[in-house]
Amino acid sequence: MSPCAKDLAFVRFRAPDLDKMETYLTDFGLVRAARTDDALYMRGTDDAPFFHVTHKGDADFVGLAFLMPDLSDLEALTSMEGAGSIEDIDEPGGGKRVVFTDPNGFRVEAVADRDSVGALPYLRTTPANDALSQPRRGETLRTPAGPAQVKRLGHCVINAIEFRTSEAWYKERFGLVTSDEVEIEKDVPLGAFLRCDQGETYVDHHTLFLVGAGKAGFNHAAFEVVHVDDLMAGHSHLKAQDYEHEWGIGRHVLGSQVFDYWRDPWGHTLEHWTDGDLFNNQTPPAKQPIDQLLGVQWGPAAPPTMGG
Numbered sequence: 001m002s003p004c005a006k007d008l009a010f011v012r013f014r015a016p017d018l019d020k021m022e023t024y025l026t027d028f029g030l031v032r033a034a035r036t037d038d039a040l041y042m043r044g045t046d047d048a049p050f051f052h053v054t055h056k057g058d059a060d061f062v063g064l065a066f067l068m069p070d071l072s073d074l075e076a077l078t079s080m081e082g083a084g085s086i087e088d089i090d091e092p093g094g095g096k097r098v099v100f101t102d103p104n105g106f107r108v109e110a111v112a113d114r115d116s117v118g119a120l121p122y123l124r125t126t127p128a129n130d131a132l133s134q135p136r137r138g139e140t141l142r143t144p145a146g147p148a149q150v151k152r153l154g155h156c157v158i159n160a161i162e163f164r165t166s167e168a169w170y171k172e173r174f175g176l177v178t179s180d181e182v183e184i185e186k187d188v189p190l191g192a193f194l195r196c197d198q199g200e201t202y203v204d205h206h207t208l209f210l211v212g213a214g215k216a217g218f219n220h221a222a223f224e225v226v227h228v229d230d231l232m233a234g235h236s237h238l239k240a241q242d243y244e245h246e247w248g249i250g251r252h253v254l255g256s257q258v259f260d261y262w263r264d265p266w267g268h269t270l271e272h273w274t275d276g277d278l279f280n281n282q283t284p285p286a287k288q289p290i291d292q293l294l295g296v297q298w299g300p301a302a303p304p305t306m307g308g
């Protein structure tokens with residue numbers, strides 16, 4: 001049985017101007033964890049030491065990392081084809097890792113034994129009332145202006161050269177399971193939403209989405225914010241700074257989350273999301289027609305730039 005990742009740990013980028021990246025990510029709702037002459041580490045309110053890394057260099061997506069439950073999982077991974085040996089992580093939070101290169105040429109790290117850092121307080125926790133539930137009684141709701149507060153990295157979407165090859169590669173190493181496979185037509189897959197297998201524990205509908213795009217590419221990385229009010233506050237803040245908005249605000253069909261997509265200064269798409277589906281080992285895999293992929297329950301239609 002393959003090791004089962006618990007979650008994503010981080011995404012790794014390169015960019016020529018770390019000051020510019022830090023300003024953008026701060027406006028997006030991340031918090032500086034550490035900064036060196038040639039690297040920027042950003043975190044969220046959760047207790048992970050960082051989940052977004054930028055190395056100084058030509059702008060590009062470098063890769064992603066999965067969080068493994070413990071060191072024995074790293075040992076198991078070293079027997080897999082293409083695995084490096086277990087090495088120390090010389091970055092905030094320490095820990096150990098095994099490094100691979102995926103079939104698309106991206107660096108994929110399996111990490112374990114990272115330090116936890118203290119969680120950060122939330123600015124916007126006042127519950128919303130609706131017609132079915134009124135948890136807020138005797139108090140007003142006032143939303144502080146400013147960036148959304150990003151809690152954690154939720155998922156990453158990779159454009160794969162060949163979907164089935166990448167699907168097998170990631171499932172074999174990280175124990176991912178299929179939530180929804182998207183079909184161009186019957187029995188012709190485009191890609192799939194894959195989640196972590198944590199048994200009876202409910203996890204996000206997708207942690208990795210592989211799109212069979214015919215060529216390798218970064219599609220987007222998605223970060224969970226506190227709730228819809230926080231996402232809306234973040235939208236207003238990013239809009240006021242004149243950043244490039246890509247798609248939203250809307251509610252996806254597959255995964256059900258409320259989404260809002262923005263581009264970083266070098267064109268990498270980053271998503272704010274909240275209120276997504278949670279599945280466990282009682283949820284069978286499903287097949288979905290392609291119109292469900294970019295369809296919305298409400299909100300604007302997907303722009304042609306999405307994922308490119």
Ligand SMILES: [Fe+2]
Nearest residue numbers: 155220222271
């Ligand atoms: Fe997404």
